[in-house]
Amino acid sequence: MKTRPIQLPEAIPGALPIPLTAAARQALAALSLTTLLSSLGTSIANVALPTLAASFHASFQQVQWVVLAYLLAITTLIVSVGRLGDLLGRRRLLIAGVALFTVASALCGLAGELWQLIAARALQGLGAAAMMSLAMAFAASAVPKERTGTAMGLLGTMSAVGTALGPTAGGGLIALAGWPAIFWISVPLGALAALLAYRFLPADAPAADAPRPKFDQLGTLLLALTLAAFSLAMTLGRGHFGWTNALLLLGAAACGGLFALAQKKSASPLIRMEMLRHPVLGAGFAASALVTTVVMATLVVGPFYLGGMLGLEAAQIGLVMSTGPLVAALSGVPAGRLVDSMGARRAGLAGLAGMAAGAAALPWMAASYGVPGYIAPLALITAGYALFQAANNTAVMADVEASQRGVVSGLLNLSRNLGLITGASAMGALYALGGMQAAFGVAAVLSLAAAGIIQRNAPSPRAECPLP
Structure with a gap:
């Protein structure tokens, strides 16, 4: 099997940034909207769970599947969809994913029974899996290698905007037009995203004369x-x-x-297992899973601490919790530019150092200074995560062969999802057992562990190692 060298992106001192072409900016605009929609689909339904429980006369355990069905569909299928895009063409599969997401959104709004809504959400999650994995794969090829960080930072910003916008938009739409409105809003936005993708994303390359690799159906089933x-x-x-x-x-x-x-x-395997042993790719996947476990601590532990220990009302908790997505939205694009200027490895390590410092400081600062003492470390954690994410995405995606970008992007998104899922359980249990000190002490250790993995496995600027 042929190999080719991979070099971790590093900055060239004094180099001027390469300007993006009009075609690259248009492609990034289309990809930004698909990214925003997929993250909006994750967060907008959470606020509707009490309303759905009342509307369908169901328990919380039953209506939570409205959220779980979406997340499970993404998590179980995102790698397979990314690989399918590599084989069949990323543009056509991305457009198909946006179309499925849009149709499923309409089916959610039309659902008359809870099982119908859950089934439609699973379809919506399948569309979102294609949107998430293929958007990142497209972004890596839409811009010059030296501007990969900027592209990844922009997608990170749009993901944060979608996450932050979901609860606020969802609450307003439910108050104005009832719960179906939170799904109907995605229909015109999805149609626009499909139109932009069709208009601005480059056409798939024509199939080569060589036989096309077969899709690994058994591997897909077992991984799912x-x-x-x-x-x-x-x-x-x-x-x-x-x-x-x-x-x-x-x-x-x-x-x-x-x-x-x-x-x-x-x-023709779904995942070439040597990818997981490759130092840059393996380190990127592992660090991503650890870091998103840390992020989940702020999302799971935060509401309990703010309400129980600081005595905040629900509206006040929501306002404080919005600090994280707001900082992520504001810092995503600057973080991407910083990656382009500093280099991926140094920027990633700086982001992880910020996360570790914020996690270590949060328990005692919140106990000493109340809400301001909670917000300041939370902002540091979130800004550090935005910088790490842009750097890690750049390091992983920059030199991947075009034929493998879809599956690698899927693996990168999968590592994040697994970190979030694990963190939701593990960090909640740590908080119940040992309070803030235990949860965020472990979070600081995980951030440092991720930094150690990146430092140990990333090659030097001039080092080369074969990419499978």
Whole structure:
């Protein structure tokens, strides 16, 4: 199998930034809207759960599947969709994903039964999986290599904007027009995203004369079963780990072993396992999972601490919690530019140092200074995460072969999702056992561990290592 060198992007001192062409800016505009829509789909439904429980006369355990169905569809299928884009053409599959997301949004708004809404949300998640994985793959090829950080920072900003906008927009739409409105709003936006993608994204390259690799159906099934079992083990029980969770974890381990065996024997594997052993790619995936576990601590632990220890009302908690997405939205593009000027490795390490410092400082600053003492470290954690994410995405995606960008992008998004799912369970349990000091002490250690992984595995600016 042929290999080619990969060099971690580093800055050239004194170099002027390469301007983006009009075509690149138009492509990034189309990709930004698809990214915003997929993240909006994640956050906008959370605020509607009490309304949905009342409308469908259902329990919380039942309506939570409106959120879980979307997340599970993304998590279990994002790698497979990315690989399918590599084989069939990323542009056509991205447009198909946006179209599916748009149609599924309309079906959500039309749902008359809870099971219909859950099924439509699963379809919406499948469309979002294509949008997430292929948007990043497109962005890596739409701009010059030296501006990859800028492109990744922009997509990070749009993801943060969608996350921040979801609860506010959802609450307003429910008050004005009822819960179906939170899904209908995605229909015109999805139609616009599909139009922009069709108009501005470059056409897929014509198929080569050589036989096209086959899609790994067995690998796709086994990976989906592995990820679904793991995700359910981490989310069912609302923080209480029981026999169901243990059996699901055992099932995930068994399916994962079968998946690894199937990949070794497949002539056209879904994931080339040597990718996971590659120092830059493997380090990027591992660090991403650790860091998003840290981010989840702020999302899961924050509301309990703000309400229980600081005595804030629900509206005040929401206002304080909005600091994170707001900082991420404001710092995403500057972070991308900083990556282009500093280099991916140095920028990533700087971001992780900021996250570790913010996590270590948050418990005692919040205890000493109240809400301002909570907001300041939270802003540092979030800004550090924005810088790390732009740097890590740049390092992983910059030198990946065009034929593998979809699956690598899918793996990068998967690592984040797994970190969020694990963090939701683990950080909540740590807070219950040891309070803020335990949860954010572990968060600081995980940030430093991610920095160690990046530092140990990233090559020097002139070092070369083969990319599988």
